Amino acid sequence: MxxxxxxxxxxxxxxxxxxxxxxxNYSAAYATGLLLxxxxxxxxxxxxxxxxxxxxxxxxxxxxxxxxxxxGSGEEINRRPFKAYLDVGLVNTTRGNxxxxxxxxxxxxxxxxxxxVKKFPGSSKDERKWSYDAAAHRHRIYGVHVQEWMDxxxxxxxxxxxxxxxxxxxxxxxxxxxxTIYKEVFESVxxxxxxxxxxxxxxxxxxxxxxxxxxxxxxYLRPKRLNNEQRKERVKQKIIKAASGE
Numbered sequence: 001m002x003x004x005x006x007x008x009x010x011x012x013x014x015x016x017x018x019x020x021x022x023x024x025n026y027s028a029a030y031a032t033g034l035l036l037x038x039x040x041x042x043x044x045x046x047x048x049x050x051x052x053x054x055x056x057x058x059x060x061x062x063x064x065x066x067x068x069x070x071x072g073s074g075e076e077i078n079r080r081p082f083k084a085y086l087d088v089g090l091v092n093t094t095r096g097n098x099x100x101x102x103x104x105x106x107x108x109x110x111x112x113x114x115x116x117v118k119k120f121p122g123s124s125k126d127e128r129k130w131s132y133d134a135a136a137h138r139h140r141i142y143g144v145h146v147q148e149w150m151d152x153x154x155x156x157x158x159x160x161x162x163x164x165x166x167x168x169x170x171x172x173x174x175x176x177x178x179x180t181i182y183k184e185v186f187e188s189v190x191x192x193x194x195x196x197x198x199x200x201x202x203x204x205x206x207x208x209x210x211x212x213x214x215x216x217x218x219x220y221l222r223p224k225r226l227n228n229e230q231r232k233e234r235v236k237q238k239i240i241k242a243a244s245g246e
């Protein structure tokens with residue numbers, strides 16, 4: 001049977017929301033998870049029922065508990081939140097891994113994904129007790145740590161080396177701080193999570209010439225599949241050839 005993909009989102013889609021660089025960092029992972037959640041809920045007609053967090057603060061958010069609180073205050077809700085489970089595959093589940101940033105974005109976007117905060121930045125264990133600093137996590141989500149690193153490198157490196165490392169960032173930022181940029185990206189994602197269809201620059205080329213397939217990427221060997229009659233004939237010819245001693 002295989003898997004059925006209900007909805008998907010990729011970080012390169014963040015270009016449609018104003019983020020042109022840094023598509024593989026922690027903040028971009030959060031934005032991608034947020035994009036997936038809002039897109040899926042809109043697809044299911046649940047985006048107005050479960051809007052997620054109004055503002056990203058890094059605080060733990062459970063949409064199921066939020067639903068129960070709303071029901072307790074008298075609001076009538078007939079559909080439960082969409083529940084999903086995080087499949088990390090072969091990713092190292094170290095604290096602060098980007099896969100948990102994507103999960104956090106999806107949770108803040110309104111999906112019900114069972115988890116704890118122990119894998120988020122800001123979590124620590126002291127004397128057998130876990131604590132969570134939401135402000136530290138917010139710091140990472142908004143790329144403040146990247147901003148601080150860039151500022152320190154600007155002071156320590158010469159102009160040519162700094163341009164080599166952060167030239168694209170500087171050209172994109174135009175003096176703006178990263179927190180402001182990511183706030184705008186998150187708001188844009190919430191406002192319109194729809195997928196933007198793009199036209200192919202060229203149509204895929206696939207031409208068979210004998211046993212070879214030629215594509216725009218190159219040529220590879222793929223013999224034609226024989227039908228039952230052709231296979232029988234091939235076996236017959238092999239027997240005749242063997243009997244004649246050739």
